[in-house]
Amino acid sequence: MSPEDLTRRLDDKDAAQQRFLSLFLRSEREVFRYVAALVPNVADAEDIVQQTALSLWEKFDAYDPNQPFTPWACRFALNKAKQWIERRQRWQLLLEAGLAEELAQRREELRPELETRLKHLEGCLSKLPDEQRSIVEGYYYRRDGIEKLAEKSGRTVGATYKTLQRIREALQTCIENATKGVA
Amino acid sequence: MKLTFPSLEFDKAVAAVCHGTASDEQARALNEMLRNNASARDEYILRLELHSRLASEPELFPPANASPENVVSIQAPRRPRTRKANWVLALAACVALLAAGWWWLRLSNPSERKGATSKAVAMLNRVADAQWEQRHEAPRLGAPLEPGWLQLKSGLAQIVFYSGARVIIEGPAELQLISPSEASCRSGKLTAEVPPQARGFRVGTPQMNVTDLGTVFGLDVKDRRMELHVFKGSVEFQLNANTTKQNLQEGNAAMAASSLPLQFIAANPPAFASLFNLQAKSVAAESRRCNQWRVVSSRLDRDPSLLVRFPFERETDWRLPNTSIRSSALADGAIVGCQWIEGRWSDKRALEFRNVNDRVRLSVPGEFDALTVAAWVRVQGLDRKLNSLFMSDGFEPRTIHWLVRNDGVLGLTVIGHETNQYQICASKPVLTLDQFGMWLHVAVVLDGSAKRVVHYVNGLPVGEKALKIKPPFRVGAAELGNWNANGFPKEDPFMIRNFSGAMDEFCLFSRALDDGEIRALYSDGKPQPDSSVQTRK
Numbered sequence: 001m002s003p004e005d006l007t008r009r010l011d012d013k014d015a016a017q018q019r020f021l022s023l024f025l026r027s028e029r030e031v032f033r034y035v036a037a038l039v040p041n042v043a044d045a046e047d048i049v050q051q052t053a054l055s056l057w058e059k060f061d062a063y064d065p066n067q068p069f070t071p072w073a074c075r076f077a078l079n080k081a082k083q084w085i086e087r088r089q090r091w092q093l094l095l096e097a098g099l100a101e102e103l104a105q106r107r108e109e110l111r112p113e114l115e116t117r118l119k120h121l122e123g124c125l126s127k128l129p130d131e132q133r134s135i136v137e138g139y140y141y142r143r144d145g146i147e148k149l150a151e152k153s154g155r156t157v158g159a160t161y162k163t164l165q166r167i168r169e170a171l172q173t174c175i176e177n178a179t180k181g182v183a
Numbered sequence: 184m185k186l187t188f189p190s191l192e193f194d195k196a197v198a199a200v201c202h203g204t205a206s207d208e209q210a211r212a213l214n215e216m217l218r219n220n221a222s223a224r225d226e227y228i229l230r231l232e233l234h235s236r237l238a239s240e241p242e243l244f245p246p247a248n249a250s251p252e253n254v255v256s257i258q259a260p261r262r263p264r265t266r267k268a269n270w271v272l273a274l275a276a277c278v279a280l281l282a283a284g285w286w287w288l289r290l291s292n293p294s295e296r297k298g299a300t301s302k303a304v305a306m307l308n309r310v311a312d313a314q315w316e317q318r319h320e321a322p323r324l325g326a327p328l329e330p331g332w333l334q335l336k337s338g339l340a341q342i343v344f345y346s347g348a349r350v351i352i353e354g355p356a357e358l359q360l361i362s363p364s365e366a367s368c369r370s371g372k373l374t375a376e377v378p379p380q381a382r383g384f385r386v387g388t389p390q391m392n393v394t395d396l397g398t399v400f401g402l403d404v405k406d407r408r409m410e411l412h413v414f415k416g417s418v419e420f421q422l423n424a425n426t427t428k429q430n431l432q433e434g435n436a437a438m439a440a441s442s443l444p445l446q447f448i449a450a451n452p453p454a455f456a457s458l459f460n461l462q463a464k465s466v467a468a469e470s471r472r473c474n475q476w477r478v479v480s481s482r483l484d485r486d487p488s489l490l491v492r493f494p495f496e497r498e499t500d501w502r503l504p505n506t507s508i509r510s511s512a513l514a515d516g517a518i519v520g521c522q523w524i525e526g527r528w529s530d531k532r533a534l535e536f537r538n539v540n541d542r543v544r545l546s547v548p549g550e551f552d553a554l555t556v557a558a559w560v561r562v563q564g565l566d567r568k569l570n571s572l573f574m575s576d577g578f579e580p581r582t583i584h585w586l587v588r589n590d591g592v593l594g595l596t597v598i599g600h601e602t603n604q605y606q607i608c609a610s611k612p613v614l615t616l617d618q619f620g621m622w623l624h625v626a627v628v629l630d631g632s633a634k635r636v637v638h639y640v641n642g643l644p645v646g647e648k649a650l651k652i653k654p655p656f657r658v659g660a661a662e663l664g665n666w667n668a669n670g671f672p673k674e675d676p677f678m679i680r681n682f683s684g685a686m687d688e689f690c691l692f693s694r695a696l697d698d699g700e701i702r703a704l705y706s707d708g709k710p711q712p713d714s715s716v717q718t719r720k
Contacts, residue, residue, distance in 0.1 A: 032235065032239050041200075099218055168230065172230065172233060175233070
């Protein structure tokens with residue numbers, strides 16, 4: 001191979017990588033949520049998304065640019081998630097007997113409805129009392145870790161988890177009301 | 184354990200799954216429930232969706248309480264043994280880089296990311312012994328000026344309007360900035376130099392409105408009378424809205440007083456001599472200041488911990504001399520692209536980074552327990568999401584990335600001992616729009632033994648973070664004003680990190696400088712001693 005050929009090849013590879021990255025970045029959140037419907041623990045879901053990114057890149061040659069990228073990526077994500085689940089007994093217990101596929105499929109069907117509801121999330125978040133807001137923000141946005149959050153708020157770890165659960169319930173109630181209000 | 188739906192136990196189990204704390208029992212019971220009860224399944228999907236939205240949409244969290252600091256772990260990708268191994272590895276690092284970019288943005292301030300706009304119409308670009316009435320908000324040299332009144336008690340100040348017109352005022356004077364091509368003078372003496380592109384520049388006074396037709400003219404506005412002198416070209420003026428416009432040619436002057444008819448006399452340049460001297464005066468003062476800095480800063484070169492100092496003193500073709508004496512082993516920098524421009528003082532140079540490829544490359548071998556990086560910079564704009572000040576190439580273990588995020592946050596990313604961990608140490612947004620175009624001293628101290636990172640602007644600490652990554656640290660191959668992503672796609676927004684602005688003096692020390700030392704770097708190098716800008720008794 002001449003140096004020119006080699007350079008061209010590298011350039012092609014560069015361009016492909018660039019295309020891939022820009023597609024992937026656009027889909028990343030959706031892929032994350034797809035995975036999180038199966039493995040909702042945030043850190044684990046992010047690991048799975050990254051492994052998905054690697055295998056998507058490996059198979060990027062096979063990607064048909066006429067097809068939408070996100071569903072293609074989600075198929076890989078499902079496989080990655082299943083491989084990941086196989087190695088973890090507890091998640092296996094949760095998702096065994098076909099529940100993983102069932103959840104993924106049902107979530108697809110529910111997508112429009114989920115969108116309708118969750119567009120109220122931002123408004124509902126802003127209605128939370130300051131203290132609750134700061135816990136949600138610490139957990140989901142700053143990713144402070146439960147111990148730090150517990151320490152900050154003067155609660156036990158268990159009570160902090162409970163508080164997070166209550167806050168999500170409050171958000172969900174607010175979203176329900178807002179959805180009905182508009183409908 | 185058997186779950187019913189709806190029930191508190193069900194709620195608890197779903198929450199535990201979200202938190203990753205579910206027990207085997209809960210997992211088993213949920214599995215059974217979700218496979219057999221469609222409404223429970225739909226409810227479960229909705230709850231998980233709410234949870235995953237919270238985790239994946241940083242925009243949901245407005246900036247107020249966001250504290251941008253975190254240690255981030257990235258999954259270290261397995262090394263796949265395929266023929267594509269190299270590319271996959273490259274991608275693995277790339278994913279890591281993306282994650283880094285992503286984290287930076289996730290931690291960034293959504294509202295400020297939209298980009299602030301400036302209402303400024305002019306800029307203060309030269310002063311001599313200026314004392315302002317606005318004691319607390321005295322305009323700073325190089326600062327953009329928004330519409331409003333400038334009240335100069337004494338001394339001289341030159342204001343460059345964005346239309347290109349240059350106005351020098353002599354205190355006591357009151358000048359109102361109205362737009363890039365309009366001002367109003369209530370009292371005081373001024374000269375205006377209006378280049379062709381600013382033709383039409385207007386100055387209002389209580390007695391008349393003056394419209395420039397491409398000239399140099401002077402105004403002397405007193406309580407009840409005023410004089411208009413045309414030194415070059417011609418102007419048009421109008422006594423009040425009802426009178427006709429009149430032309431005044433070079434060499435002529437007009438005197439208007441409330442009780443007297445308009446009088447025409449010869450223009451009198453000596454009456455405005457002090458204003459014409461501003462340039463000469465300020466150049467002399469600058470030269471003194473620059474020489475002071477030369478003496479003081481050359482002492483830095485003997486500091487045994489100084490790895491690199493680029494004073495940017497002389498224009499060179501591509502070599503950027505490192506003046507540190509200790510660093511005989513440390514090579515000079517290499518300039519790629521860039522332009523030489525005027526630096527902090529008129530007889531001092533600086534290097535401007537403007538194009539996407541502009542950079543200075545350097546190589547810093549060795550391992551260090553602490554590092555201090557300091558530079559004089561003039562930010563033109565924060566065009567990129569991440570704008571490099573000084574960044575080690577790629578994403579190598581233990582190296583550093585010093586940068587400014589597009590919302591004005593100063594950041595130091597410290598990469599861990601393995602590529603799968605890094606810490607982002609960020610200040611609050613500190614580089615604000617009104618500081619663009621001005622020389623600023625920025626510094627960061629990475630202190631491995633005190634386990635902290637401190638950011639500084641103009642000699643003052645602006646953010647301190649606990650450092651969670653242990654020394655030693657490295658720099659290796661690195662760049663000023665840009666970043667070499669090591670062969671990764673350069674057109675992705677995360678990957679382009681070129682700095683837009685100029686740099687004048689750069690220092691890298693292999694130890695942690697203390698607050699006092701950083702303050703001294705700033706005060707020894709600041710373009711103007713405080714007294715000439717602010718009030719002086």
